[in-house]
Structure formats: C-alpha cells, structure tokens
Amino acid sequence: MLLQTKGLTKSFGGLTAVNNVDFEIEKGKITAIIGPNGAGKSTFFNLISGFHPPTSGSVVYNGTDITPLKSYQIAKLGIARTFQTTNLFEQSTVLDNVIIGHRLRTKSGLFDAIFQTPRLKREENECKEKAYEVLEFVGLTNLADMPVAGVSQEAKKRTAFALALATDPEIVFLDEPAAGVNPEETDGLAELMKKMVTKGITVCTIEHKMQMIMNLADKIMVLNYGKKIAEGTPEEIKNNEVVIEAYLGGGGVARAN
Numbered sequence: 001m002l003l004q005t006k007g008l009t010k011s012f013g014g015l016t017a018v019n020n021v022d023f024e025i026e027k028g029k030i031t032a033i034i035g036p037n038g039a040g041k042s043t044f045f046n047l048i049s050g051f052h053p054p055t056s057g058s059v060v061y062n063g064t065d066i067t068p069l070k071s072y073q074i075a076k077l078g079i080a081r082t083f084q085t086t087n088l089f090e091q092s093t094v095l096d097n098v099i100i101g102h103r104l105r106t107k108s109g110l111f112d113a114i115f116q117t118p119r120l121k122r123e124e125n126e127c128k129e130k131a132y133e134v135l136e137f138v139g140l141t142n143l144a145d146m147p148v149a150g151v152s153q154e155a156k157k158r159t160a161f162a163l164a165l166a167t168d169p170e171i172v173f174l175d176e177p178a179a180g181v182n183p184e185e186t187d188g189l190a191e192l193m194k195k196m197v198t199k200g201i202t203v204c205t206i207e208h209k210m211q212m213i214m215n216l217a218d219k220i221m222v223l224n225y226g227k228k229i230a231e232g233t234p235e236e237i238k239n240n241e242v243v244i245e246a247y248l249g250g251g252g253v254a255r256a257n
C-alpha cells in the first residue's frame with residue numbers, strides 16, 4: 001500500500017470535518033474521493049499533505065508515519081497536491097509558476113543568491129529544464145511565456161498539474177482538477193491523469209464530475225459529513241443505496257459531467 005490513513009479525524013471547534021477515516025491508496029492507480037459539498041474532501045487532502053494537523057489518527061506513506069511532518073517535508077517525500085482555487089501567481093508567466101515547483105529539490109539559498117554561486121546557476125538551469133519537461137508533458141509548451149492571467153481556465157488547470165509534477169512526485173492529490181472547464185476540456189484533463197499513471201505517478205483526485213470519475217477511477221471513496229460511507233469500484237459506488245441517498249437526500253447535488 002502506498003498511502004494509508006488510520007482513524008484520521010479533524011475537528012474544527014464543534015464540527016468534525018473528517019471523522020475516523022480509514023483509507024488506502026494503491027500505487028499506480030487512480031483513486032477518487034467524492035461526496036456532497038462540505039463532506040470533508042478538501043480537509044482530508046489537507047491532513048494528508050500536512051496543511052492541517054489531524055485531531056487524531058495517522059497517515060502512513062510507504063510504511064512511514066508522516067503524521068507529524070510539516071507540509072514541505074511531506075512534499076519532499078514525493079506527495080504533491082493541487083488546490084481547488086488554482087493557487088498560481090497570475091501576473092507571472094506559466095513557466096515561472098512551474099519553475100517554483102522544482103525549487104523543492106534544490107539546495108541553494110540566500111548566500112547563493114547574493115553571491116551568484118555556480119550552484120545557484122546550475123540549479124536555476126535544472127529548475128528551468130524540469131519546468132519545460134513538465135510543460136511539454138501537460139501540453140503547455142506553447143504558452144510557457146504567457147502570463148497566467150492571460151490563459152484559459154483549462155490551461156490554468158494544466159499549469160497546476162505541471163507545478164505539482166515539477167516537484168517530482170510519486171503521488172499527486174488533485175483537488176477538483178476539472179472544476180470550471182467544459183466537457184471536452186474535462187476529457188482532456190482525464191487523459192492527462194491517465195498519462196500521469198502511465199508515467200508511474202499515483203493519482204488521487206477529488207471531483208464532482210461524476211461521469212468523469214466513473215470512467216476514470218479504479219477506486220472511489222465516498223465521504224459524507226466527514227465519514228466514509230462507501231468505498232469500491234465505480235460500478236459498486238453507482239449502485240450503492242447509501243451513496244444514492246447521500247446525494248439525493250439533500251446533502252448536495254452531483255454534477256453530471
């Protein structure tokens with residue numbers, strides 16, 4: 001098992017956003033997390049990636065308990081994530097946004113910057129090469145020099161993928177990667193996720209677009225009010241009474257595509 005959560009719980013005051021969730025992610029698969037709005041999906045990601053400390057429970061990655069680690073330490077271990085509201089510098093170019101990702105893997109600091117050391121120059125080149133490599137992978141080479149503010153929503157999503165990939169991850173957590181793009185673009189992003197898997201990257205995604213998830217995921221976990229209410233293949237989830245009730249019972253509405 002690549003990643004495992006055990007009894008993972010997060011309370012915000014009186015609200016338990018993630019409630020005692022046991023979950024396993026298998027290497028080389030696409031795992032999806034679905035659930036009505038406010039079900040705790042993003043919080044679950046925040047706990048795994050170290051953005052919030054859990055109230056209780058643990059996260060085990062490659063056999064190591066990573067629960068006490070800080071987010072940058074977790075990222076260095078090979079866990080990358082994207083954010084729901086794409087977290088990019090709008091005035092900077094697509095390339096510059098992506099270059100930042102690989103800085104996680106470099107060592108030069110303030111000293112190198114002030115004295116313009118050979119190490120700094122070498123690492124800057126490394127970051128640039130990595131950025132071009134991942135931009136090509138996500139199909140954005142031609143937009144590399146455009147400011148992010150001037151590219152489409154879909155290209156922003158691809159930039160966010162590229163930023164995550166520039167960190168050289170083993171697993172990526174994608175928070176609603178296809179939100180706000182049209183059906184054709186959604187298909188393109190789904191293909192990109194499959195391409196990541198063929199490159200050896202494990203994918204875990206939160207997505208509201210049911211049709212996409214049902215066609216894409218190897219395994220789905222359903223959260224509702226912070227609790228895992230179901231887990232299984234798309235076929236199993238589609239026919240699960242508890243899941244249907246959670247969606248139709250007023251908690252939230254799943255979008256068709």
Ligand SMILES: Nc1ncnc2c1ncn2[C@@H]1O[C@H](COP(=O)(O)OP(=O)(O)OP(=O)(O)O)[C@@H](O)[C@H]1O
Pocket residue numbers: 012015017035036037038039040041042043044
């Ligand atoms: N930092 C926080 N402080 C207080 N409450 C929070 C915080 N983050 C999330 N919550 C609450 O935790 C619950 C779960 O939120 P979360 O964003 O994880 O749900 P979600 O399933 O990702 O929702 P959506 O599909 O709308 O993005 C919500 O009730 C939310 O208001």
